[in-house]
Amino acid sequence: MPHSSIHSSNMFMNKIIAKKQLSADVYEITVEAPLIAASRKAGQFLIVRVDAEAGERVPLTIADADPIAGTVTMVVQTVGATTMKLAALPEGSYVADVLGPLGNPTHIENFGFVVCVGGGIGTAPLFPIVQAMKAVGNHVAAIIGARSKELLVFEDRIRAYADELIIVTDDGSAGRKALVTEPLKELCARTPKPAMSVAIGPPIMMKFCAATAKEAGVPVMVSLNTIMIDGTGMCGCCRVTVGGETKFVCVDGPEFDGAQVDFDNMMRRMRTYKDREDHDRHVCRIRLGTT
């Protein structure tokens, strides 16, 4: 497991090469991490610590990588204190640790016809999967959705690789006014139907995509985004139930057969630290002067 930064001096830390704000609370951050950039595969993720001193470890998916430049790109939504601190760092500053690539890569093969569904910032980690599915010869239909136009991410990147792109928004401000499950159902009803589908986004979206695909008899992979601490199978906080068995997202996943995942249990567990997280986010806003 390559570890791109094992020391607290700047020489070993990960420099922020570029930062772009994609929407009100979503940032695209590119950091130097040459070992990760050279070895990562679609579907893998990182664990990032912003501060070397007592920094919280947050899992972030890899949205893109440039092995020649030695950089990896993450898309970060400021949902908690650590992601707010990360998004507040300017270009040229350093992130204490970027650990990875973690997790199992996506199973990529020429299935023939594949549907890839991304919701919200789930569209960013979907991008390497779209690229990889296309590279091995699949016909790739992508569906990307968000609450509104301003919250759509990676539209141009996905468009450059997908054979078909369907955009949906909750309010109709871009593409169709629909949930992602609507076009998913239509694509699953085609003849021949898709041989594989992939859904990445909020748990509730993945739950309904999995149900839609399952009903149509189409296999569905989902990438789970649980709370994580160590990312190596030791702490147990990323525990989920899949097919009645306990699995750890960090080492057994992050991708699982969506038809087998107990999403209700996963969503209950993800709410465990909500009060503490709300408190820390509030304190962080005060410190950063954004409230």
Ligand code: FES
């Ligand atoms: S993050 Fe600790 S076991 Fe997975």
